[in-house]
Amino acid sequence: MYNDVIMAGFGGQGIMLIGNLLAYAAIEEDKNVTFLPSYGVEMRGGTANCAVVIDEKPIGSPIVGRPLSLIIMNRPSLIKFEPRMKPGGVVILNKTLVSPDVSERDDIDLVALDLNAISAAGAGNVRLANMVALGAYVEKSGVVAVDSVVAALKHALNPRYHKMIPANRKALEAGAAAVKG
């Protein structure tokens, strides 16, 4: 089934990493996928975003005009992307940095999570908020299995950080757990 998501936040919040990871997870499941990062001057000034499209069929547009889902890690990103969402879409919101009150849409499914706290609690490390967010999104959307994401970690992570795979896995699972209930 067709699915798309835009992920956005500050540079340094690991946006590109979880975008890539999701793409690798789709490949694990033999799905088609495109990953389109923001680039160049857009990257200066500290913001970053990417669009991931997953489908069983060949992918037409890798550009996502009206996203089905968002992972939002900071305030400017919510302001920029929320208005473009399709009605009924899912937003995973980093409540640690952005108050849900900033949201202006009532026709979407806003999932506000204290990502830092969940990360600290679930993975023993406050810096895996991005993985928590991805875990939550994957669980909520069902676009791929959380296990596929975990299996994809070894492709998406630089071998230097493979020793961090267990912690990442825990963060992903903590994110999934946070939206399961």
Place this chain on the structure above:
Amino acid sequence: MYNDVIMAGFGGQGIMLIGNLLAYAAIEEDKNVTFLPSYGVEMRGGTANCAVVIDEKPIGSPIVGRPLSLIIMNRPSLIKFEPRMKPGGVVILNKTLVSPDVSERDDIDLVALDLNAISAAGAGNVRLANMVALGAYVEKSGVVAVDSVVAALKHALNPRYHKMIPANRKALEAGAAAVKG
């Protein structure tokens, strides 16, 4: 009446000067005229040529594909331009350097003159062969009056050489005389 001429020879034989002079003479007579020199790399390797078109009506093409007349100062120029001539055209040929035997056309009017000798005799100066040739051409073709050419000398010659005007005049007249008989 429409008239055109191509003048050609070695660099240094004063081709451009007589081309210009003829043009100024046409202006003296209030005719339209275009002067188109060869240029650039063509000039290296020592050859030079120009085309002059004179008409009472506005001049269309300044390019002369099939010349009505030629002033030919050296051998390569005869070989290059003679074949393009219109039948019946006039060629003033510098016999001092080119034997008339080089000519291959019998449908043209070949006027072979020992320009250096005429120049020496008429103007007391072997270096005015170009003026002799122009005088001969003007007389023969009637395109402008020889007097107009003489009058134009002050425009065409650098003021530094104005003291040479009398000698040039003599050379022009000697050329005209040579074809008059």
Place this chain on the structure above:
Amino acid sequence: MKQVFKRPESMTAKPFHFCPGCHHGIVHRLVAEALDYFSLREKTIGIASVGCSVFLYDYFAVDVIEAPHGRAAAVATGTKRVLDDRIVFTYQGDGDLAAIGTSEVIHAANRGDNITVIFVNNSIYGMTGGQMAPTTLLGQRSTTSPYGRDRNRDGYPIKMTEMLAALEGPSLVSRVAVNTPGNVKRARKVIRQAFQMQVEGQGFSFVEVLSTCPTNWGMTPQAANNRIAEEMIPCFPLATLKQKDGNDVL
């Protein structure tokens, strides 16, 4: 108490877009201070180059022309030839000035064009993401010299200051750094001199400023700052290599 340090008036209030710890900000400030010092703001025209400093116009309260990559010196020449009573300066990175713009700066210098060139050498292409510059140090890794700059393949860090000093045209050719408060003070003085030369009509003035790029060097701001003293200055010695005195002026 009196305010002893504040933002220069030739500078706007807009915060810089530069990365944390990037020396571009210090150099911007020093140039603005020099304009303030001689009260030049209202008669100055800045020529922005393409590189991380492309947004010059956001930060300087002066008229600005954005030059194509590498061509700032030629653009400055064009402007100055028409408006010879205005102050014209370029602000260029090492990719901009020492690679694609080599010819333009050398000929502006050789003509002795009465402009001021501020050359920010951070030994890397900052804006485009960390490629090798002509000033990249031997052995330095960059995205296009992933195994380190190799002198057999890539040649040597190019010394623009030394080369320009070999010409007769320039009035001032100097290299400074801004890695310590002391060096900042010295740089301030030289940059001020550079503009003074132009005000006095002495011709082309050129200041190379050794600068950091923590982002593309892959270093913390402090480590990057330390690298200036440890690696950059040994390769690019600080010195004023050429300075005309008043007598040289026609």
Place this chain on the structure above:
Amino acid sequence: MKQVFKRPESMTAKPFHFCPGCHHGIVHRLVAEALDYFSLREKTIGIASVGCSVFLYDYFAVDVIEAPHGRAAAVATGTKRVLDDRIVFTYQGDGDLAAIGTSEVIHAANRGDNITVIFVNNSIYGMTGGQMAPTTLLGQRSTTSPYGRDRNRDGYPIKMTEMLAALEGPSLVSRVAVNTPGNVKRARKVIRQAFQMQVEGQGFSFVEVLSTCPTNWGMTPQAANNRIAEEMIPCFPLATLKQKDGNDVL
């Protein structure tokens, strides 16, 4: 009797198109002699530039690539990087090398590209009919400096040899002249050295040859020849400014 002077074998029989007395012909011959000396003809690739020497290929019995105006050094770099066991040389005028091609020659030199550059400085644009070159002398008239080169407007005769000598890349940087039989002999030696450097893999070698352009100087061949000693050499001193010895080779 034995023939003690004849046309070098690296040269074709075709007569030059140069104007009477033009030094280009002498320089052509010296380059051909150097190729003969090291038996390089069959492994040499010449890069022709745009200027009066554009017809290089008519006179040298070697493979030739015609470069766009000013870009001979870059073309040579491309060729040499692929065929590093061949001998690659460029032959460029002062408009070609010191104006439009400034950047290309400087960066080839700075990279230490293992090529030989013959730079014929006749202080004028010959082929295009006598316009001012960057090397035109102060006060010299040309079709684009009809009142004489003015240092305030046009700057100074540019000294490529001095500038290149300020770089670390080159192995040989020298300026010679061919205005007397003695100078021709010295020039022969330096040009030979330049090719030797390349044969030995020592990197970039550069020879500037002061040269006449009787046609565009508006002088007889003899007067032009005399001008070399009287005006050109005083401005562009003959010297080898840089020469690596074998120990510098890696």
Place this chain on the structure above:
Amino acid sequence: MARVEIEIERCKGCALCVDACPEQVLAPGNEINLGGYQYVVAVNPDDCIGCCRCAEMCPDVALAVWR
């Protein structure tokens, strides 16, 4: 009698000022500003001697000094 002032929204937390200060007046803070940067704070404001070393080194013109 000297004082340093930090313009919080200009500060990028690079800490070049921290290293430059001879009196350890400044230190990295814990708060994040709107740009997402952990800005610097004056931990020993009263020790400031107004030498401006911090401001000279600040790439973001985030510091003002009174003396």
Place this chain on the structure above:
Amino acid sequence: MARVEIEIERCKGCALCVDACPEQVLAPGNEINLGGYQYVVAVNPDDCIGCCRCAEMCPDVALAVWR
């Protein structure tokens, strides 16, 4: 026992060789070659010492020397 030979069609009459010859062997001629140039001639061929100074200076490689 030396000899200089002039390749007439290469000579452009620049006379640089004339100035270079220590023995006044060469001089501008009166004839014109196919290129239109007044080529140089050996007026004192027997004085040639084979020093090659003429040939070194000839921009048109029009001279050959035997010794």
Place this chain on the structure above:
Amino acid sequence: MSSPKKVFTKGNEAIAMAAINAGCRYYFGYPITPQNEIPEYMAAHLPAAGGEFLQAESEIASINMLIGAAATGARVMTSSSGPGISLMQEGFSYFAGNELPAVVVNMSRQGPGLGGINATQGDYFQSVKGGGHGDYKLIVLAPHTGQELYDLTIRAFEIAEKYRILTLILGDAILGQIKEPIVPWVPEKTAGDPDRDWLITGAQGRKPRLIKSLYLADGEMEKHNWHLQEKYARIERDDVMFEEVDTDDAELIIVAFGSVARIGKSAIARLREAGKKVGLLRPITLFPFPRKRLRELGSRSKKFLVAEMNTGQMVEDVKLSLPGDCQVEFYGRPGGSVPTPEDLFAVISASCEKIQAKEIV
């Protein structure tokens, strides 16, 4: 062929990878966004492949180094974008005059001027009409997916060599920056024939050779020009590439290339679901342009919509190709504003409405 394993690859890297697998061993280039991953990949991987990556001091140096290297017969490449490609126009013209083969990638950015780096197609004219001086053509390939970037890069080297021509791969920031799974492969021939009779290698045991574009004798340059035109005519006859989607019964045919065509495919799929008879012609070679195929299509379908990320460039070639009685509409988004599938859906729907309205009348 290597194994058909998929690798998740950025578009720019797909090009670089394909180039190396096609036998390209020399790369000369100057950084510019959004194509820096090409030189960066080359810098990292060419040494191990026995080749050489050289960062030039400028785009002008790059294209001229390419001339020097191409003349030896080696497979060589450079890449750039917008302003950098403009600076290469003199070099492109020399490549054409010299008849040298090489591959150049233009991951275009917005113009005019410094512009920005979002995806755009404003360089169509420059690419196909010749931005340099004189009458000449490049072969211009316009991929639309990561896999096609890979495949066409290999094709680019082959066709450049076949015709001694400069082949341009025209992409944009989307294609350069997108990551998707691709299947790399290695072509059979990864080097040109070493015996080609024009290679500059040093005149050992043979007559000297010459690469030049200066022709001065009377009529010589005209002859050279007609010789080039004859070559271009052969290319137009033999090497046109295009893709068609649902054109068989289409009442409206969209003509689009590159990223717009890809986005258009999404829109068309949805329009077909909604029962609209729309199809797509996607030129893969912009020169040679699929003129013949368009003429054929135009004898049946009478309505065409050209969609480009510019203010209307390829639309001229479409009009020149179609029979006089076809209607051609244009939808353009210049300056880096990328049309979304929704945008295209709306625009195409509007065109369809008009057709139906006309049919009812």
Place this chain on the structure above:
Amino acid sequence: MSSPKKVFTKGNEAIAMAAINAGCRYYFGYPITPQNEIPEYMAAHLPAAGGEFLQAESEIASINMLIGAAATGARVMTSSSGPGISLMQEGFSYFAGNELPAVVVNMSRQGPGLGGINATQGDYFQSVKGGGHGDYKLIVLAPHTGQELYDLTIRAFEIAEKYRILTLILGDAILGQIKEPIVPWVPEKTAGDPDRDWLITGAQGRKPRLIKSLYLADGEMEKHNWHLQEKYARIERDDVMFEEVDTDDAELIIVAFGSVARIGKSAIARLREAGKKVGLLRPITLFPFPRKRLRELGSRSKKFLVAEMNTGQMVEDVKLSLPGDCQVEFYGRPGGSVPTPEDLFAVISASCEKIQAKEIV
């Protein structure tokens, strides 16, 4: 206006003279044949006019000096040919993005590559389609006589200023080198309005100003592009120039510009004498192209012959302009081979024969 005295002047000098009389006081340029008389004249005469001639170190420096000078509002100019114009393409694109006025002369030479310097029209595409990156236009003027070189140079300065656009004068070696009598004149306004609100002069007593072409905010660059297009549309509406000869009853209309049109006039005069109904449309502005007028002519005359000194460039714009039922033939001579009046007479006659043959059938 000065007195209508005729001066016998070389084409290139006519341009330079007109430029100075139009108020141009700054010239930056680099030598190249066949246009060197322009810089040479400027070098000789600008100082006395209180201006400055500067020989740049390259064409790239020239066009960028022009940017710096044009930004001050001064009337400025450069000139070059073929390869030099190609090198300016990045600069042209910046001029368009920056919206700066200036005049550039291209006395074109043959391409591709180094080519030669005989007259040619191979740079039509480069001039009118935009050889640089991005969507932009120059105004392109195509004079055909010495007097027109003079007149259009003055026009070029005025129209460049009117639209803040770069205006290109496209000539060739014939036009540059020809000498003929012309009547010089001085226009009324020889300087731009010093109060234009974009001039870069130093921010004295006003807000700082900025000349740039970088637009990064979402949609800003698209807006800028449409703004430029809107300007180009105004130019197409208001500033088309062309000349017609004997088109009223023409069964065959020749379309030609510059030197070819002039040579064509000779041929047409002779054809009319021979009773052939032929006419000439000569576009004077190549952009804006006389599209509307061609469409009108095409509703009556059905046969057109486009003659160019290239392999077929303007012919595309002619086809795009004419109604679908017109027949368009092409006669081309690339690479510096100039058609003589006799050549054109023959070609046009042959076309006429075909028309008559058809009529008889």
